[in-house]
Amino acid sequence: MGGIVAIAATVVLGDGALAAVDADPDAPRLTSPAPRPRIVGVVAEAVPAELPTVVANRIRGPGPIRRWLARRAFAIAANRLGADPRATEPIRVLPLLEDLPVLLIHGEADTTVPASEGRRLAAALGPGGAHWTIPGAGHGLGRRTAAGAWDERISGFLRHAFSAGREPDVALGILGSPAVEPSDVRDAVPPPEEADQLA
16 A cells, blocks of 8 residues: 555655645644655555455455445444544545646556545646546556566656656755756646557
8 A cells, every 4th residue: 555655645744835835724634853854746646536445356255245345344444443544545645735746647457446545636636637548457567567668658757747847956055056047847748548558
């Protein structure tokens, strides 16, 4: 569940530049005095919109019963923990990331986290977000299915994200370099309607 953790951690540990997170009284909060890292983008593969999805799709039996059991398990866990782990579900926290570059990847043949979950999340992404569906890819197997396209897409996305993340430092003279023209991270990935058609 690394993608879920990465997205939740971005909200909780972000560098303080996410105004919607700071303004939302229900948003997860950093409780440690540790320094906040500079986060310039997120790449996550096979991320469900809701936590029970992953659990339900690993239980044997009819769909409605599996979904009910998974939701019940999370309700019991929330009661025992005194806090609900579903508070950091991607569908709840992605909108808080505003224009932070986020690339979500889903395999069209994924039965653990169906591509429909990715489409739900894509609808929640802010202007910095993109969604890529890989035909024929199973759960977490995007790179194995389309290695060349995967490497190119991820490296391009990250190159632009790091470049854009460095620009505020350059503009402030922190890096000692002259200011550069802003780059648009969204150019690193095609619009969602085109991304779903690429392999």
